[in-house]
Amino acid sequence: MEQEPRPAVHRTILVVDVEGFGHARRTIAHQLAVRKGLYQVLRRALDEVGVAWDACRHEDRGDSVFVLAPVELPKAPFVESVPAALAVAIRAHNATHVAEEQIRLRMALHAGEVAYDEHGVTAPAVNLAFRLLDAAALKTALAGSPGVLALITSAWFFDEVVRHCPIAEPATFRQVRVVVKETTTLGWISLPDRPYPAEPARLRTPPPARSTAARLAIALAVTGVLVIVGLVVLLLQVTSSPTSPGGAPAGPGVVTPDSLPVTTSGPPTPTSTPTPTPTSRTPTPTPTPTAVGVWWHGTLVLGGYGGTGGGWYLDPAPPSPAVTGDLSYGDANEIVGTALAGWDGTGAPDPRRCADLLDARPGQHRLDVRVGSAACFKTSGGRVGSVTVATTPDANELTPSMTVEATVWQRG
Structure with missing residues (x-):
């Protein structure tokens, strides 16, 4: 008899991923050591802040671990305490392992309705957590940081949880645009063990992103205006066409020297870009x-x-x-x-x-x-x-x- 699906429940979603896990320098033995270390640091960090590992649902994803917190747990500790505890645990691991077995992590936090079936769990919220984890901005942030952890939260998690947690230092987060596969959204990045300077002005609520339908309507409106302008210009050109050398008016299909575009040779003039403040990760x-x-x-x-x-x-x-x-x-x-x-x-x-x-x-x-x-x-x-x-x-x-x-x- 087919099992009835369980009702969806709202869960805190945590996903972590090892930077450079598949690097050619890592042998199978190194990867096994990294995976073992990954589970040890994650379990240690959660246990230390009162989130029992055995009470969480966790799934292995190779170089990633997907964790669902129990329904009854508050969300604030996942941004107030877990990142700092995780960074400490990672540094302790790295201090006793060779370079190929050391760990640097990307971490994503989100929350939402999660549905269960006989195979596991599924939800748009879970998909979004993994899209955030794969954001190019998060990878760049970790690559440019001397720390061992880069965190990204969804816009919802930031607005509903982080913004109201002074311990999490929301002014040190940076808003980024995330475009991964079919997902386009906003996220907030933090470097827990090497935080960005606090900038309270960044916490001003941004204007809401336009929906796909709104963007389509705007695009169609702009296209319509351009078509009308193009027709008006074409009519003006027809009514004021210059005379050809033979005395006959030059129709719209005739190219005259005056109608040819002026071009210049050589490479285009480069646009100026602001010079960033040099750092160890800035060219x-x-x-x-x-x-x-x-x-x-x-x-x-x-x-x-x-x-x-x-x-x-x-x-x-x-x-x-x-x-x-x-x-x-x-x-x-x-x-x-x-x-x-x-x-x-x-x-x-x-x-x-x-x-x-x-x-x-x-x-x-x-x-x-x-x-x-x-x-x-x-x-x-x-x-x-x-x-x-x-x-x-x-x-x-x-x-x-x-x-x-x-x-x-x-x-x-």
Whole structure:
């Protein structure tokens, strides 16, 4: 006999995910150690703030864990106490494990009606929690933080819970736009162990997001106005058409020299962008103009927060931080990249010779370097670039990093 579905109940939803779990440096043994550590730190953090692990429903998702809190539990502890306890537990784990077994987590909080069946649970609220966890802004926030935890809450959770919890320091949260798969929404990001500066002005309630139907109506209205304007312009052109060389009026299908658009040659004038305040995770551009054909040039810091990793995606200009990306820090004096080739030519590297060198040495992803070493690299988007090592880490640095001067050329 088919079982009747249980009624949906309102539950607090917590999801965590390990940063860089599938990195090539992690062997199966490393991944097993990370998974074991993940459950230990999560259980320890929940138990310490009075949320009994055994009273929660939890599901394994490989490098993620999905937790539903008991109905009777208040929501405030999940933002007031759990993140801080979790960060402490992670740091304790990391202090006793090698780099490949260390953990940095993304965490998402939401709440909503959750339905149960014989297979488990389902709900739009659960889907949203996982979309928040996968937000690009959350990944970037953790990649650029020296801490071990980045938290995102849904707009509902922030407005109904966080905003009313002074202990959670709501002024240190930052609102972000989340676009993942079919979901477009707002979220609020916090770095519990390396918080953003408090900015109370950010807590002003933003205008409500327009619904899909409203956006469609606006788009149709704008399209209608543009069509009407286009017809009026066309009629004006027909009634005031210039005379062709033969004396006959030039109809709407005739192109005259005066009607040709004026074009200029050369690359478009670049738009100016504000220069960010340099930090260990902010690329520092050179103050002098770059040469023709250069996509981006500046200073990057590789590594820094946990030793390995601390990389950059180099197709955007300026580059965006990543766990590894197109260029990152390896062990000791080593750089890791999508494609690398040590520069042993004369003079400074250039696009053509770098491209030839990379083609001649395919499959190389790691290079031992020292101060002054130069190398050619290729981005995941196919751009070619060069890098020169400016500094390397001291042997006793707890969070080793190196500084490099990088140039990314435009595609040929």
